[in-house]
Amino acid sequence: MRRNDALNQLHVVTNQIAKSLGEINPSMNENGTEKLDGINHMITRREETIKLLEEAMETEGKDWTEDEQGLLQQLSALEEMIQPKLSELYSAFSDQMRRFQQGKAASNNYKSKTATYSDGAFFDQRK
Template sequence: MRRIDALNQLHVVTNQIAKSLGEINPSMNDDGTEKLEGINYMIKRRDETIKLLDEAMEKEGKDWTEDERTLLQQLSVLEEKIQPKLSELYSAFSDQMRRLQQGKAAANNYKPQKTAYSDGAFFDQRK
C-alpha cells in the first residue's frame, strides 16, 4: 500500500470514530453494546491502518508531500477531538462497572448467611 493511500484510509477511519463518538451518550445509559462494539472495531481498523502506514513509510521514506501534510494536520485536529471523548467514555464505563460491583456487593450482603426458624418466626443471625 502506498503511503498516501494509507493516510487516506487512516483519515476515513478516524472520521468514522469521531462521528461515532459524537453519537454516544456520555452516560452510556441509552446506548446499546453495538455502538461500543462498532467503535472498538473501528479503533482496531485504525491500528491496522497505522501499521500499514508504518510499512509504507519504510518503503517510501518520511519526506511528506503537501497533500500528505494536509492529511496529517486534519488527523491531528481529529485526534484532539477524539481523545477527550474517549476519556469521557472510559470514565463512564468505569462508573458503570463500579455501580455494578456495588450492586453485586449489596445483593451478596443481603443474602442470609445463617437463618433460624422457630415457631413460624424468622430470625436473621447475621452479625
C-alpha cells in the same frame, strides 16, 4: 499499500471514529452494545491502518507531500477531538462497572445474612 493510500484510509477511519463518538451518550445507560462494539472495531481498524502506514513509510520514506501534510493536520485536529471523548467514555464505563460491583456486593451481603428461603417460605433473620 502505498503511503498515500494508507494515510487516506487512516483519515477515513479516524473520521468514522469521531462521528461515532459524537453519537455516544456519556451516561452509558442509553448506549447499546452495538455502538460500543462498532467503536471498538473501528479503533482496531485504525491500529491496523497505522501499521500499514508505518510499513509504507519504511519503503517510501517520510517526505510528505503538501496533500499528505494537509491530511496529517486534519488527523491531528481529529485526534485532539477524539481523545477527550474516549477518556470520558472510559470514565463513564469505569463508573458503571464500579456501581455494578457495589450493587452485586450489597445484594450478596443481604442474601447471605438476612434471609433464609425454605420450601417457598421466607424467614427474615435480622434481629
